[in-house]
Amino acid sequence: MVMACRGDGRTRDVLLAMLLAGGAGFAAGMWPGVRQFDVFGAVLLVGVHVPLVVLRRWPGAALTALVVAALPYHLMQYQHHALVPAEVVALFGYAVLGRRVRIVLTVVGALLGTCVVGMAMRAGGSSVREQIAVVEAVVAIAIAVQVWRSHRARVAAITERAERAERTREEEARRRVAEERLRIARDLHDLLAHSITVIGVQAGAAAHLLRGERPLDRDELSDALTSIAATCREARTELRGTLQVLRSTDVGSPAETLPGLDGIADLVRAARTAGLVVTLDGEDAGPLPPEVGVAAYRIVQEALTNVVKHAGASRVAVGLTRADGALVVRVADDGRGPSGGTPEGFGVLGMIERARSVGGTLDAAPGDGAGFVVTAVLPLSVPSARTLG
Structure with missing residues (x-):
């Protein structure tokens, strides 16, 4: 039973990663950014989505691998919006499963935000507004994840205190x-x-x-x-x-x-x-x-x-x-x-x-x-x- 549940969970993770990668590839090909979507961009895009397969088991390592693959993708001015779903899933998953969540999410958000803003300012024009919108989305997700995690911790603490008080009574x-x-x-x-x-x-x-x-x-x-x-x-x-x-x-x-x-x-x-x-x-x-x-x-x-x-x-x-x-x-x-x-x-x-x-x-x-x-x-x-x- 346990092995079957683990197998089902791994299958769902693979299907989710494939679905997000397919959608990101379609978006990058249909609406390219400053740089046309090519084979190297496709490799980087796939590399961003592969860590999602092991996010449930190794959240810290998966988030690190995703950031390592996402940074060159953004630095080379490929379609930034295409990676937002994968980045959001990785941030949320780490918020639920990882350790030292506040520090890690802050560092990751700062790296992604600095990268996107820097490349957008180099590109100039209307691309600046678009990339700032991407940064806002990533930062908003990071903040939302922190609020959700804090709320969950507060609810858990209240529940624990209530159970302890009941046991004491x-x-x-x-x-x-x-x-x-x-x-x-x-x-x-x-x-x-x-x-x-x-x-x-x-x-x-x-x-x-x-x-x-x-x-x-x-x-x-x-x-x-x-x-x-x-x-x-x-x-x-x-x-x-x-x-x-x-x-x-x-x-x-x-x-x-x-x-x-x-x-x-x-x-x-x-x-x-x-x-x-x-x-x-x-x-x-x-x-x-x-x-x-x-x-x-x-x-x-x-x-x-x-x-x-x-x-x-x-x-x-x-x-x-x-x-x-x-x-x-x-x-x-x-x-x-x-x-x-x-x-x-x-x-x-x-x-x-x-x-x-x-x-x-x-x-x-x-x-x-x-x-x-x-x-x-x-x-x-x-x-x-x-x-x-």
Whole structure:
């Protein structure tokens, strides 16, 4: 198929060169210029048209050969107009296929123009006007070719910019979708993992009371069930607020629907119902950007969930302090700590992502003596592009 296409193209080039040469020979014989058209002129005329056969493959060499043959033709005062079609085709072809087009076309146009004008002035008379007309035609074609090439380059550049912009928009859309999916997964993990863990511990305590050998304490059982109901209500309220933000509804702003620093006390109370001794220092850390408050709440929530589920601890200390323009969140327990030095699952990764979402850092490592310590440093100046949740 490729060889057939190349063969067809070469055949068309040969036929075009023969057609232009025949027309030029006819014009030079019928309307001779200053000098009568003879055999030498016919040889030069054919020599001008032969390079057109290879113009598509070697545009630079073809244009050079054409100029070399055309210059003596014009210098010997043969019919100048006869070569105009071949010269126009060569100039246009080089403009489409060649390199350094502007410089080459300018030089070629200047050579042809100088040659024709010089010979016309030597001939004198009305021939001057005719040859100037030829020069104008060649120069006009060269200018037209340059305008066309510039327009094509400009259109190609505009098309490329549009395609690049479209690719950028698609990549940005995919990136935002991925970030939104990650945020939704993180929100649901933080909310449901904590609530389910606390409810599980409270339900286990209630079952233990029912199965115990000592007489049933109805008040103690009522307290356990009341704690379960309260945890369910809190989880339902927080889930509703999270879904409102994810759906971009008009029901409240993110600062109104999502928890913040003021909700950490509720987390501490819920952890206490699970049998832990929890202390909270720095609950009133002052006003914070909503993003920082949400991140601090989620980090404490996940840290306490990990303590209840994995640590086997009895005491937990939660601290909130301001230092060097940042909020420092610290959760330390006295449990056995994770077996490999860091807990398994997505909890620590989620806390790290929370801290990074507001430009902060988080460190989770075993304590000096026993247990595990989570320390987050959250800057109080958060870029406006950060996302709540």
